[in-house]
Amino acid sequence: MIPAQREKFNQQFTIEKYKSFLEKLQEGYPEIPFRVAETPVFIPKALKDKLIAAGEEIISLIKQSNFKELTKNSIPKDWNVPNENAQPHFLTFDFGICKNEQGELSPMLIEMQGFPSLYGFQCHLANTFRQVFEIDNSLNHFLNGFNEEEYIQLFKEVIIGKHQPHEVALMDVDALNQKTAIDFFVTKKMLGIKILALEDIKKVGNQLFYEENGKQIQLKRIYNRLIFDEVAENIEIFKNSFDPREELDIEWVTHPNWFYRISKYTMPFLNSEFVPETRFLNQVESIPTDLENYVLKPLFSFAGMGVIIDVTEADITNILDPENWILQRKVTYEPVVKAPDGGVKVEIRMMYLWPDGGEPKLCINLARLSRGKMIGVRYNADFDWVGGTVGFMDE
Template sequence: MISKYRKQFNSEFSQEKYQQLKDILKQKSGIEPTFRISESPLFLTKEFENKLIDATESIIDQIKALPPETLQKAVPENCNVPNDTQKPHFFTIDFGICKSENGEIEPQLIELQAFPSLYAFQKVFEDTFCEVYPFLTEIRNKMPHEEFKNYLKELILGNENPENVVLLEIYPEKQKTAIDFALTENLLGIKTVCLTKVKKQGKKLFYENDGKLVEIKRIYNRVIFDELDKIPDLKTEFDFREDIDVTWVTHPNWFFKISKFLLPMLKHQFVPKSYFLHEFPDSEKLENFVLKPLFSFAGSGVNLNPTKEITDAIKDKENYILQRKVTYEPIFEDINGEFSKAEIRLLYIWRENDERPILLENLGRMTKAAMVNVDFNKKDAIWIGSSNAFFGEE
């Protein structure tokens, strides 16, 4: 979208520099990235950035205006965790990069979550792009690394000693996001702990470090609670639904409260119309909509072409939404003159005493397939995978 930077990047690009990018990421984290790293950043205009912020600010206003009991309806009874908080610590929001009917490039809301994304990784990723391509420094995120680090430290550590704060995940070494866990450990000095290794004594939780039990006072939670049921023979000493002496960052209930559940309630020109499946009106045509389960992660269960047979067969229709289709516009030109589509996730934190969340970073995902998921791309495709957006003037 910004031809000046796109031309410069494409002229400077080489497979050697791409390998250098991945090698530096591995060197900084100690881990090989297990998801595909895109060769290219996204170049987007300040005008597009303003549209993103305008839509997000409106959505935040609408969420803040919702009564707590409306949000509480999103939490399944069997997933309700005690000691809820008034607001989430994290707020992430995904937009597809689309073209409007009058030909303008505009964002369209895809989904939103109160769940931490790759905060530590994306900052390092942005830094690394700038190391390999120094001209990017002039349009990089204005927030200095130290300020970014301090925000996350304050949010995740609070006033606790780092050894009493853990990043909690289930089988973390098997997760695609393991590189972010390693970079978070480096940034904050905390340990990543598997849920199966947590010990419980009364209302307190502990983990083992060098043969000693260390109390857990704050949990940077990366476990998707409703997915635990799908893990066979899972044995843990504590259940999320127990009343324990720990501060959740962020509280597990917010995973449900800020989710696809909200989409039918939100209104904005950059928010596609959505309906709960059981409320889908006869006046709309099914072929214009995408079917999404309310509580799924990483695009699982999404049906781009739902039929009446498929929707009629669904028993729990209140747990699905239909969202009007949007068309991602292929505008990111690669070195072969082919174009990728993309979506962008804005990564906010929401401190307990702040009225509004603070934007820290962004995450881009590029594709040449119908869905923004690398698995759907041809094996030899380029300009696909995880990316980072840089905003500048045309």
């Protein structure tokens, strides 16, 4: 998207360099189970400014005094966790890069989450691209004036808070075997916190502990990477550890309820040139006659599962819980990244950190390249010049 930078990168690219890049990325860490793209994305200033503006519009909704009231029905009653705090610690907004009516590149919101993303790995990924390829120093993967030292300092503040690193743990069901485990290991190296599987944590009274060198150590704060959707069919798993829905003496980063409050559920409340028309299905009075221009999405699903792209009237009428679905106007991605054999579609994730009692700060980004019908690694397994990557933005 910055033609001179794209041309320079493509000219220096070789399969050997790409293999060397992957080896450096992997060095000292377990194998990365998802596809990392051959290239970063070069983002011109005009598009960066629109991405920033789009994010600010969404944040203004989240900061409204009535936001919790607006989203009170977003949390499934079986998964409401007590002691919710006043704000999320993370905001991630995914934008497809499209062309607007004026023919200019413009972002369109695809997904949003009040849940962590690859905050550690993206820093490592960008640094590795710079080590192997000639990335211009005028381009930055950080935003908002951050450098790496300032970013890590804010990351520590958000994750560790007022505690000691050994009192804080990154937690997931089977943490070391998750697809995103590379991010867990990079984060541990950056911050010095523990990585714990759910079953590594035991409850005594209302406090949580893990064992190290024969000693019981109390956890004060959990960097939560557990998505309830992934364990909904297996809640017996909590019996060997603790149930997050109980009253506990623990601080959450971020509190699990924010996963639901800031999600597809939030999109119908947004009215912006950067947000496709989105309605709760139970509020759609008449089925559009041009259904080919819409997509049907379940509110409670993970990684794009259950999405219906080629919607029919029967798909809509067969849904028994329309309050748990949204009908959204399709977004047409522009294949703006020039691969050696043609254009590739791109999605940019703008990633914010929100420290306790502070303001949300746009820090870093993630990008995904796609040639398939859907963005996402699982939908692009058979292509090259696709997968996870990072945006280098024109200052």
